[in-house]
Amino acid sequence: MTSGVAPRVLRGRRAERAVLERTVADVRAGRGRALLVRGEAGVGKSALLQYVAGRADGARIARAAGAESEMELPFAGLHQLCAPMLDRRDRLPDPQRAALAVAFGDAAGPAPDRFLVGVAVLSLLAAVSEEQPLLCLIDDAQWLDSTSAQTLTFAARRLLAERVGLLFAIREAAAGPEWRGLPELRVDGLPDEDARALLDSAVPGRLDAQVRDRIVAETRGNPLALLELPRGLTAAELAGGFGRPDARPLATQIERSFEQRMRSLPEPAQTVLLAAAAEPLGDAGLLRRATRLLDLPAGAGAPAEAAGLIELGSRVRFRHPLVRTAVYRAASPAERRDVHRALARATDAA
Template identity: 55%
Template sequence: MESRVPGPGKHSGLRGRGSECALMDDLVAAVRRGESRSLVLKGEAGIGKTALLEYLIASASDLTVVRAVGVQSDMELAFASLHQLCGPLLDTLETLPSPQRHAMEIVFGLSAGEAPDRFLVGLAVLSLFSEAAEQRPLLCVVDDAQWLDEASALTLAFVARRLLAEPVAIVFAAREPGEELLHVSELEVAGVRKGDARALLSSAVRFKLDERVRDRIIAETRGNPLALLELPRGLTARQLAGGFGLVEAQGLAGRIEESFVRRVETLSDDARRLLLVAAAEPVGDPLLLLAASERLGIALSATDAETDALLALGERVTFRHPLVRSAVYRTATREQRRQVHLALAEATDRTVDPDRRAWHLATAAAGPNEPVAAELEQSASRAQARGGLAAAAAFLHRSVVLSGDPEQRVRRALAAAQASLHAGMFEGALELLALAEASTPDELQAAHVELLRGQIAFASSMGPTAPPLLLKAAKRLERLDPELARETYLDAWGAALFAGRLASAGSLVEVSRAPRSAPRPTRPLRASELLLDGWATLCTEGRA
């Protein structure tokens, strides 16, 4: 992405990045001395973060290097990026303490069990990195960290903050780092300075530019290296004379993407389809790309050299820049995307990666599809078992969309709303409840809608709206599900306690009176029910 110039040592430096490269060299030197480092490279699209990561990797030829790349379409898959990063290190899994090893086995789908505690998963990854570093210092590189799935982002941020004396470095690159990375050291990568910017622009333009036009282009791109190299492509001197117009960083990314679109449009039909298969397949597995391409009748050997350096095929399939992926995918028709996702689903082994296969099938579906909706439900169960709450919610939400049976749609909408609640996605949960209500739920399902609405109100604000909602749900559940009704009364009591005097309805006294008139179970009372009775008596009758 940025021109390379000879630098000190055995690898080349980056034009205009002397101080940044020096920092990368210092980081590698510190890890060689047995110290830990964590860093976030922050900057707009095309600014050179990936080029700095490549420089860092080239500087660390004597270290063990593992890497992951966040992909937008993978954000719904729990621990997807952690799989990329930790996969090469799993041969040391047996050395971990038993609880940590079991947590990792569940996360990686190697064994079944309850969803592991997030803290335990974080400790397991920290131990895994430390064990790997016993052999050689370890460098972990995470590009496009703004697109990490939530579970991976939380885990890696946990590890980055707790590195102490291990020869381990974790370096992230992100356009805008998420909240998880706020407390990790940060380097903001800015545009290159004028002299280096001129050199980059001159390398991309085959004719002599007027000095004022050149300086205007540099000012408009703010020294963004990728913009300087890509935006002038295919433009004449007359077209460049007007410059690109002043644009914000967001708009600049759009301009660069449009430049990639122009390049894609000049390629052969097979080359464009190959790029689309790669864009729809975030894993970067060349064998999977080959299998899907064959199903579509694309001769990979005949087209991999025709993609104008936009795609590289090696141990992994990589794009010149993430904006190439988005440009290719965005400009494809819906039918073209469906064909590609169907081919990828057929090429994906259902025993090895059933969740990704289900996601491809869902994206390929032209309308309601009960078998695919059922597969998405199974994927949601697996995600929940691994502790991927956001992923489970995403799978269930998609299963609702693909539900052809109205009864199944209501059931799945309630399950998706509950998963969204547990993942902290409150607005999405309320939208799903509205969908469930509009799909003619039965009486018990309608009561569950009210219960979930009350739980969302409590979880999102702990304010005065939750107690009356929960109280209403509990009364409705009394004859439908007495056990759940008593649990809901206890929830309502807790919500009323938090709301205090702010509760306009469903006050603590009112909530305390309600369960006393509810049907009592014939079996011995559980501890939670005894607690509810005790608190209700205290609030209505006072101390004995």
């Protein structure tokens, strides 16, 4: 489960790719590795995790992603990561297996000992890696529930000779104590040349050189900003009049741009976006049932797809988590209530 859409070409990033390649090579060679891929929203962390997934021939990929709406649910993130591996739990010693069962709600009991859950996760990852190297890609780690973050970083600090890699993408603002001291790959904006090339690929027609340099400077090479912010500019601005420098933080500017794009859509499409934003799991069937309960016609979401804000495939995927944030933030409390009610009823109906 990734957020965002993988770029067709990853521009630049030679140094970053080299670090990732080395990490994967170490894992294959039986040197367990943990890595925090750290940087601001839109800088390309998910794209780099996707790059790893593409370089992992013969390895097993396990994924999880933190979700803002699940931060209060203990072990939600860990469960996402581990659920597909649970067929291996019979390899674990009884106390570890019991701790996992309680953590994941498969057995009743008092809250399990955190240490035991951490050890159990480590054993589970190790058991899986006996068959093939295991790369765990955990996106948006800033939104992991705290028990999952603690358990996974516990495991990350104890990887030794297992063929296990734990790679986390995390926004830089999020820096709880559990993340401290783990190896980091800092991701900054693209260098000017790569940024210019990405910008040119995003803007139809020729871009005035001064405007281009200015956008590159103001976005500090942030790929999402490069792809998104020019959309808010008129043809005249793109041709050279790009005016007022914008003092707002980049993430806010990007969110505003997504919000404008959303507001230009027909109302039913906006409602579909809001319902999708309120539904954390990307469950397409659930979203379809909810939109029916909201009396929206089939295909109501198509304009939002055409605008590139969301993919409504077998899973629902926002173009970037900032789209979700922008959509949710832009809605009124009453609008949010309506979609939450529809989602709740759609869940019951399943």
